[in-house]
Amino acid sequence: xxxxxxxILVASVFAGVISIxxxxxxxxxxxxxxxxxxxxxxxxxxxxEGVVVGLIFELLFLDSLPVGSFIPDQALFPALxxxxxxxxxxAPGVLPVAVIVxxxxxxxxxxxxxxxxxxxxxxxxxxxxxxxxxxxDLAEMQHRFAVLRAGFFHFLxxxxxxxxxxxxxxxxxxxxxxxxxxxxxxxxxxxxxxxxALSADRVRxxxxxxxxxxxxxxxxxxLV
Amino acid sequence: MKMxxxxxxxxxxxxxxxxxxxxxxxxxxxxxxxxxxPWLRKVSGERFQEACRRHLGxxxxxxxxxPYVAGVIAxxxxxxxxxxxxxxxxxxxxxxxxxxxxxxxxxxxxxAVLLAVAVSFRWPWAAAPVLLVxxxxxxxxxxxxxxxxxxxxxxxxxxxISTGRGKSISxxxxxxxxxxxxxxxxxxxxxxxxxxxxxxxxxxxxLLFRRKFKIPSVFGYLLAAALLLGAAGVRMRLPxxx
Numbered sequence: 001x002x003x004x005x006x007x008i009l010v011a012s013v014f015a016g017v018i019s020i021x022x023x024x025x026x027x028x029x030x031x032x033x034x035x036x037x038x039x040x041x042x043x044x045x046x047x048x049e050g051v052v053v054g055l056i057f058e059l060l061f062l063d064s065l066p067v068g069s070f071i072p073d074q075a076l077f078p079a080l081x082x083x084x085x086x087x088x089x090x091a092p093g094v095l096p097v098a099v100i101v102x103x104x105x106x107x108x109x110x111x112x113x114x115x116x117x118x119x120x121x122x123x124x125x126x127x128x129x130x131x132x133x134x135x136x137d138l139a140e141m142q143h144r145f146a147v148l149r150a151g152f153f154h155f156l157x158x159x160x161x162x163x164x165x166x167x168x169x170x171x172x173x174x175x176x177x178x179x180x181x182x183x184x185x186x187x188x189x190x191x192x193x194x195x196x197a198l199s200a201d202r203v204r205x206x207x208x209x210x211x212x213x214x215x216x217x218x219x220x221x222x223l224v
Numbered sequence: 225m226k227m228x229x230x231x232x233x234x235x236x237x238x239x240x241x242x243x244x245x246x247x248x249x250x251x252x253x254x255x256x257x258x259x260x261x262p263w264l265r266k267v268s269g270e271r272f273q274e275a276c277r278r279h280l281g282x283x284x285x286x287x288x289x290x291p292y293v294a295g296v297i298a299x300x301x302x303x304x305x306x307x308x309x310x311x312x313x314x315x316x317x318x319x320x321x322x323x324x325x326x327x328x329x330x331x332x333x334x335x336a337v338l339l340a341v342a343v344s345f346r347w348p349w350a351a352a353p354v355l356l357v358x359x360x361x362x363x364x365x366x367x368x369x370x371x372x373x374x375x376x377x378x379x380x381x382x383x384x385i386s387t388g389r390g391k392s393i394s395x396x397x398x399x400x401x402x403x404x405x406x407x408x409x410x411x412x413x414x415x416x417x418x419x420x421x422x423x424x425x426x427x428x429x430x431l432l433f434r435r436k437f438k439i440p441s442v443f444g445y446l447l448a449a450a451l452l453l454g455a456a457g458v459r460m461r462l463p464x465x466x
Binding site for chain 2: 024039058146220
């Protein structure tokens with residue numbers, strides 16, 4: 001697959017399908033960045049970059065939890081966008097640029113999620129009417145529609161965000177002269193952010209003994 | 225009447241999509257109706273429409289505990305205790321929501337993610353399968369067994385919630401998170417060329433988060449971090465970028 005437009009379209013369909021796993025069906029964690037980005041990387045012919053991008057975003061959003069009715073930002077769109085940017089060759093060898101440029105796609109993800117949940121209000125009202133009319137089968141059908149609409153909204157949002165961010169990344173890469181060490185460092189930070197946020201909360205619960213044991217093993221692994 | 229495997233499978237499969245029509249006013253209301261509809265059709269007979277209307281309303285709990293609630297309702301509806309099933313549903317959703325968030329989102333998921341990241345140091349390709357297996361090996365059996373547990377304990381539903389398995393999962397995954405964090409940090413720091421910088425930055429991050437440092441958004445944080453690091457001139461080479 002060498003046509004960039006085709007790659008973006010395929011990635012958008014993939015994003016639409018996999019985003020159903022975010023909330024609408026299953027929650028098998030197929031929509032976690034490390035899984036989704038790895039799969040898309042395979043699809044677009046850049047499996048190694050897919051895994052790396054997935055791991056970076058996984059760690060950045062490690063502490064982003066859907067507790068109660070709170071709907072957190074999802075790392076799915078930025079991870080997939082970064083893979084698309086690498087896949088279409090807009091950031092050759094400059095993965096960190098792709099990671100940073102992909103982050104604004106969070107807004108598209110948020111938009112799709114809100115639109116889907118709002119459209120579900122209308123679906124609920126319709127289902128209520130059908131039930132009052134004694135057509136429970138049609139009320140059930142409304143629920144199935146709602147599941148599919150989750151994918152549709154995310155497909156549209158991803159297509160839109162990719163069509164903006166992929167060319168933007170090309171411009172950013174051209175605008176950076178020489179080695180973008182600064183961006184490399186900046187992109188390495190997300191890796192520490194999620195770990196620090198998660199650890200800060202648990203250190204209070206005397207998790208530091210476990211942390212120290214893990215750190216020792218990690219240091220040994222890193223040195224060997 | 226006993227619940228057959230087929231009935232149980234139908235409830236299980238439909239429970240997976242309980243949030244499929246999540247909306248702000250009624251949340252999982254339509255989803256719960258969708259889960260229960262085939263069973264109500266089977267046991268309610270002429271009172272089917274009435275039973276459906278009873279269970280189409282406000283409902284919100286942790287999605288992985290919906291099969292448990294459905295099991296309790298299924299039993300009570302079968303026994304003709306319609307109003308009691310509504311009371312049971314309303315009293316269970318809050319506690320189960322809190323329990324599920326603490327168990328799955330705060331413990332099992334971070335533990336599975338960190339396990340996957342730790343594995344990726346050696347076998348990067350294995351990260352995704354490890355995450356999927358570690359999470360779903362707990363999530364799916366909890367959902368499947370929840371239907372039977374709820375159906376059996378409909379007289380005292382809260383008793384069955386606190387199972388030994390749930391406690392062990394919570395304990396084990398809760399205790400796995402911090403060692404895994406330490407392992408990832410240690411391995412990444414000492415594989416990079418500047419372990420001191422990595423550890424210092426991590427320490428700074430922990431301090432900031434402990435002081436309830438609120439970030440306006442991820443963009444703001446990345447920008448601040450990029451400026452900070454750029455200004456300090458730190459050149460880290462973390463393993464994934466080498």
